[in-house]
Amino acid sequence: MEAIRPVPRTLLRDRAYEAIRDAIVAGDIAPGAVVRDAELAGLLGLSRAPVRDAFARLVDDGLLESKPQSYTRVTPLVAADVRDAAAVVGAMHELVTRVAVPRLLTAHIDAMRDSNARFADAVGRGDVGGALRADDELHDVLVRVGGNRAAAATIARYSPLIRRLERRRFAEGGNCRSAGLHDELIDACADGDVDKAVRVTAEIWRGLEDLADGPDDSEGSEALDLSDVGADTGSSGSSDSD
CATH class of the missing domain: 1.10.10.10 (Winged helix-like DNA-binding domain superfamily/Winged helix DNA-binding domain)
Structure with missing residues (x-):
């Protein structure tokens, strides 16, 4: 054994x-x-x-x-908190983009284009979860290539605050962001145009800051909906020891 x-x-x-x-x-x-x-x-x-x-x-x-x-x-969804998180995460993405673009290989560009194709397909089908996963994968190419651990950790820590509001806004009838800005970003990366790639990245994240404009949640209900928690954890019911 x-x-x-x-x-x-x-x-x-x-x-x-x-x-x-x-x-x-x-x-x-x-x-x-x-x-x-x-x-x-x-x-x-x-x-x-x-x-x-x-x-x-x-x-x-x-x-x-x-x-x-x-x-x-x-926590309730507080617009000011989301705007703060989006500003910080956006700044980190600008930083990693500036470092990553000169290091990108053809395989990286192809991976970004593939992610954007899946993003556009998910948006067309109204699959918000799929769209956000594809969006994460696209930007993660730049995060990985950039190699800044502090920036990557900050992005990982604060992105869930933003994603939570994105899901809520889309569920209320909002629209996922267009794949067009992603196309501009990818083309700039393919051309090695660092300044343009950073400008487009900044535009993408300004849009997410704007998404926070709207009413905050109230304190909400005390009731828990736990129906899906643990569904993808692979747990078979075994436990660890304290």
Whole structure:
């Protein structure tokens, strides 16, 4: 049984964090909903320890808020917070774009074009989740090639705040961004035009700041919708030890 080894606790913490984060971003756990570590641990097939660790990270990320000895709940959608996050994430994307463009290879450009084709297809089908995944994949090419770990970490930390509002706006009848700006960005990258690529990147993220213009959520309902939490975690109901 040499192939069977204990699962590192860091992986359990990461799995809990990603599952709960994704459920919040998708709206499966609504703004204002109270979350309980025991309840989510049962759904995820984990003990409470990695879920509590995930809660602490999500508080730092701005997706949860906690009052000691009282509650932990999903933060409301606050336009000012989203605008702040979009400004920071946009600045990081401009930074990585400036560094990445001179380093891009044909394979990178092809990957960006493929992502944009899937983005446009998802938009046409009204698949918001698919569109946002393809959008992430397109920009992640530049993040990876840029190689700035601090920028990548900042983008990963604050992007969920923006994605949560994007999903809400689209569900309310808004439109996904056009693939046209992506085409401009990709063409600039293919031409090695750093300044233009940075300008287009800035335009893309200004649009996301503008998306935050609108009413904030109220504190919302205390009820939890946990139906999809853990659906993609691969858990079979086994738990780790505290």
